[in-house]
Amino acid sequence: MRLTDTQLAQFHTEGWLFLPELFSPEEVAVLRTEAQAIFRTERQEIWREKTGAPRTAFAAHTYNEAFRLLGAHPRLIRPVEQVFGEHLYMHQYKINAKAAFDGEVWQWHQDYGTWQRDDGMPEPRAMNISVYLDEVMPINGPLMLVPRSQNAGDLEASHDLQTTSYPLWTLDEATVTRLVKQGGIVAPTGKAGGMLMFHGNLVHGSAGNITPYPRKIVYLTLNAVSNYIRRPTRPDYIAHRDFTPIKTVDDNALSRLAGAHREAAE
Numbered sequence: 001m002r003l004t005d006t007q008l009a010q011f012h013t014e015g016w017l018f019l020p021e022l023f024s025p026e027e028v029a030v031l032r033t034e035a036q037a038i039f040r041t042e043r044q045e046i047w048r049e050k051t052g053a054p055r056t057a058f059a060a061h062t063y064n065e066a067f068r069l070l071g072a073h074p075r076l077i078r079p080v081e082q083v084f085g086e087h088l089y090m091h092q093y094k095i096n097a098k099a100a101f102d103g104e105v106w107q108w109h110q111d112y113g114t115w116q117r118d119d120g121m122p123e124p125r126a127m128n129i130s131v132y133l134d135e136v137m138p139i140n141g142p143l144m145l146v147p148r149s150q151n152a153g154d155l156e157a158s159h160d161l162q163t164t165s166y167p168l169w170t171l172d173e174a175t176v177t178r179l180v181k182q183g184g185i186v187a188p189t190g191k192a193g194g195m196l197m198f199h200g201n202l203v204h205g206s207a208g209n210i211t212p213y214p215r216k217i218v219y220l221t222l223n224a225v226s227n228y229i230r231r232p233t234r235p236d237y238i239a240h241r242d243f244t245p246i247k248t249v250d251d252n253a254l255s256r257l258a259g260a261h262r263e264a265a266e
């Protein structure tokens with residue numbers, strides 16, 4: 001899959017691109033079922049909110065077949081290769097649960113702020129590309145983006161170790177207000193199967209989810225191979241040390257797996 005010139009221009013100008021329903025209901029159903037099963041297990045890669053509700057499952061591509069296939073899926077890998085013009089490796093992989101009633105906030109931040117400070121990533125030549133596993137609505141804690149804020153570069157940030165169960169380099173209110181005055185805020189919503197990619201310096205965050213509707217999103221953080229991390233401080237299930245270029249799987253690999261699951265259930 002290749003992005004069109006119009007899609008590339010939207011990404012470069014606004015700092016983000018959303019493609020609705022890029023994955024079929026059948027493909028996304030198998031991922032959602034597997035994510036629910038992962039969140040029921042206890043392992044070090046699964047982090048919980050202070051209430052005990054699941055927050056994030058890291059590195060699912062290393063222990064789950066459906067997420068392994070998604071982590072090498074051409075519909076996700078090719079667009080990012082197109083933007084960076086080189087091969088990619090998986091810097092981070094996570095499924096964010098944003099559980100019904102209990103899903104907590106993600107403070108305003110830039111991803112590259114954490115990748116640089118905590119992992120020693122030289123340049124913002126990595127980005128998050130995500131797939132919605134549930135419908136993302138205006139009411140269930142959608143990701144909020146500040147368009148064009150990627151142009152502000154690497155902003156001063158402070159290390160928030162208190163607010164949630166996940167440490168993050170967050171931005172102050174004056175900085176967010178200034179950038180929002182320039183670019184506004186968008187919250188791309190859509191059915192399960194939608195794909196959202198955004199620049200590593202794009203300012204973003206999300207509010208808590210107090211609705212009965214869970215909002216699971218899986219994020220692949222793809223880094224250009226030449227931009228491998230130099231000074232990792234986080235465990236390797238959070239900031240991977242395997243810089244091997246990703247080889248893509250067939251475009252229909254997930255539908256085949258969904259078919260195999262269906263047959264096994266019959």
Ligand SMILES: O=C(O)CCC(=O)C(=O)O
Binds near residue numbers: 098
């Ligand atoms: O899933 C969310 O709501 C926010 C995730 C996020 O901002 C991040 O992983 O950097």
